[in-house]
Amino acid sequence: MILFDFEHESSPSAEAAVARLNEVSEETRFLAGGTDLIPNMRIGITKPERLISLTSIPYAPPTLDAKGWLEIDALTKLSEIEHSKLVGDAAPMLAASAHSVAGNQIRQVATLGGNLCQETRCLYLNQKHDFQFVEPCFKRGGDCCYPFPKNKKNVCWSVYMSDIAPVLMALNAEVSVLGAGGEVRLPIAALFTGDGLRPHTLNPGELIRRIHIPPAPSHFGWGYHKSTVRGGLEFATALMAVALEVKAGGLVCSDARIAIGAVNEGPVRLDKTEAAMRGLELNPANLRMLADQASQEVNPLPHHGFSKPYLRDNIRVHLKRTLSLAVERAGKGLKENRS
Amino acid sequence: MRDATAKARPAPRLITLTINGEVREVMVRPRIMLLEVIRDHVGLTGTKDGCESGTCGACTVLLNGKPVLSCITLAVECDGKTVETVESLSEGGKLGDLQEAFLDQGATQCGFCTPGILMSAKALLKNNPKPSLPEIKKALEGNLCRCTGYNAIVDAILQVSDQGVAPLMK
Ligand SMILES: Cc1cc2nc3c(=O)[nH]c(=O)nc-3n(C[C@H](O)[C@H](O)[C@H](O)COP(=O)(O)OP(=O)(O)OC[C@H]3O[C@@H](n4cnc5c(N)ncnc54)[C@H](O)[C@@H]3O)c2cc1C
Ligand code: SF4
Ligand code: FES
Ligand code: FES
Numbered sequence A: 001m002i003l004f005d006f007e008h009e010s011s012p013s014a015e016a017a018v019a020r021l022n023e024v025s026e027e028t029r030f031l032a033g034g035t036d037l038i039p040n041m042r043i044g045i046t047k048p049e050r051l052i053s054l055t056s057i058p059y060a061p062p063t064l065d066a067k068g069w070l071e072i073d074a075l076t077k078l079s080e081i082e083h084s085k086l087v088g089d090a091a092p093m094l095a096a097s098a099h100s101v102a103g104n105q106i107r108q109v110a111t112l113g114g115n116l117c118q119e120t121r122c123l124y125l126n127q128k129h130d131f132q133f134v135e136p137c138f139k140r141g142g143d144c145c146y147p148f149p150k151n152k153k154n155v156c157w158s159v160y161m162s163d164i165a166p167v168l169m170a171l172n173a174e175v176s177v178l179g180a181g182g183e184v185r186l187p188i189a190a191l192f193t194g195d196g197l198r199p200h201t202l203n204p205g206e207l208i209r210r211i212h213i214p215p216a217p218s219h220f221g222w223g224y225h226k227s228t229v230r231g232g233l234e235f236a237t238a239l240m241a242v243a244l245e246v247k248a249g250g251l252v253c254s255d256a257r258i259a260i261g262a263v264n265e266g267p268v269r270l271d272k273t274e275a276a277m278r279g280l281e282l283n284p285a286n287l288r289m290l291a292d293q294a295s296q297e298v299n300p301l302p303h304h305g306f307s308k309p310y311l312r313d314n315i316r317v318h319l320k321r322t323l324s325l326a327v328e329r330a331g332k333g334l335k336e337n338r339s
Numbered sequence B: 001m002r003d004a005t006a007k008a009r010p011a012p013r014l015i016t017l018t019i020n021g022e023v024r025e026v027m028v029r030p031r032i033m034l035l036e037v038i039r040d041h042v043g044l045t046g047t048k049d050g051c052e053s054g055t056c057g058a059c060t061v062l063l064n065g066k067p068v069l070s071c072i073t074l075a076v077e078c079d080g081k082t083v084e085t086v087e088s089l090s091e092g093g094k095l096g097d098l099q100e101a102f103l104d105q106g107a108t109q110c111g112f113c114t115p116g117i118l119m120s121a122k123a124l125l126k127n128n129p130k131p132s133l134p135e136i137k138k139a140l141e142g143n144l145c146r147c148t149g150y151n152a153i154v155d156a157i158l159q160v161s162d163q164g165v166a167p168l169m170k
Helices: A015-024 A037-040 A077-081 A085-090 A092-100 A106-107 A112-116 A165-170 A269-275 A282-297 A307-332 B034-041 B097-105 B114-125 B134-139 B151-160
Strands: A005-011 A027-031 A050-052 A070-073 A174-179 A182-189 A206-214 A221-229 A238-246 A253-261 B012-019 B022-028 B060-061 B066-070 B082-084
Touching: A015 A027, A015 A050, A015 A174, A015 A206, A015 B012, A027 A174, A070 A085, A077 A092, A077 A106, A077 A112, A085 A092, A092 A238, A106 B114, A112 A165, A112 A206, A165 A238, A165 A253, A206 B022, A221 A307, A238 A307, A238 B012, A253 A269, A269 A282, A282 A307, B022 B034, B022 B097, B022 B151, B034 B060, B060 B114, B097 B114, B097 B151, B114 B134, B134 B151
Parallel strands: A005 A050, A027 A050, B012 B082
Antiparallel strands: A070 A206, A174 A182, A174 A206, A221 A238, A238 A253, B012 B022, B060 B066, B060 B082
């Protein structure tokens, strides 16, 4: 039950939704699947006066564009992404990450755009407050931080828990954003500020339209891991997404991208570890060394009861396995690395 | 006395839902959830109100045939759609096969999770008449049960889909 009233209207098109949001004066949000927004409205993290629903806007199924890039409408449901043959073939890591989000009922309505625009989380923020704490924290306009009382003013250590964003970072995806001035295409990383108070660069009235994923090169391998406690209907403890290429006929790495999620205010790339990988033979000893290095490069925020040293360990162990899987897939060549 | 400066409340809107085959018209404000319509406006209390935050699955119903969480679904978003609740599984007081299998396997104890689990299972079996064990577990990952330990629930679904689990009671 949401305890305050708000207006609700449906938009017939993305353009109309953006125009409408730029026209109204009260605090207004887009509503997609609502699986992030509605629970947040229920606990009072956000109190929009108006919702502009995107759910009646028609959208096309995923397609390949003329250059072989996979194009997915931001309104596509996660269940459609996880079951799409085209996505499974062209970007199996994306399908795997969509499959890992929340539970089946949520994936039926949750959208790709909403997943990327989800609010950051912390144990305090995601609880109903009235029985627990009286004063709001920095994120809600107050002047304290409950889990991290020593934080300087306006330093918020809430974490960004999209299962999908790290995958899009590792795949070098791009995003089309529609605003009042038209559509722009940006690298996916440009969506994130790295600031827990305001984690997204999008302004109100800017809408994610589409995601674009470049074609996989030959000798490409991927690995995805979501660490959880229960294994279902759960936000990640840590997320890792690996995309790499090896030189033909061997295990020498020619390119690599590693993105880590759920442990910072936005998804992060591990630039130093990636640089160390290029030109290196990806044998088990080197993978262990790289995973060690990665666990030191990443700087996880303690979250949901997991300490920084634990998260480093978790990432070290699981990243080693994820890298091995990616190398194995790359070794098999493009044809067989789908599953 | 009402505050003269207070904003006008959003006007209630007439929406039409087909719930378990019956057309229902209800007046709702935008903040009203589908769960509230089903339980409080229409009076079908089989669908349970657990966490109201999308984390337990007790409120699962089928919306246009797909399993959704009615506690985080705005009723105004459902205008013109069909809804199936647990009440649709039985007819004239006679339980459906899926419900009989749950009864037989002892897959329900306190029963609070059962209506949601039955609807998730119904959605699964509709598209996949013989689901594998991992498929059953994945389909039910959004439904929490604090009593049964899940095994009896999985067995009931294997039983009703005729996959080698024999009835316990009959
Ligand atoms: C129990 C539970 C478990 C969950 N588990 C996970 C999980 O494991 N992993 C995970 O990643 N998420 C999880 N979520 C969060 C959420 O369900 C998903 O992130 C989902 O993909 C959000 O999509 P949506 O369409 O429902 O977004 P909405 O709730 O509709 O929107 C979220 C935000 O994005 C904005 N928005 C929506 N679409 C656009 C767009 N196209 N352009 C710009 N802004 C937009 C909205 O205004 C809103 O602020 C979970 C949620 C619940 C309730
Ligand atoms: S980490 Fe951020 S959201 Fe959590 S209590 Fe501190 S300021 Fe608030
Ligand atoms: S009551 Fe809807 S998921 Fe718990
Ligand atoms: S039977 Fe009690 S919660 Fe499932």
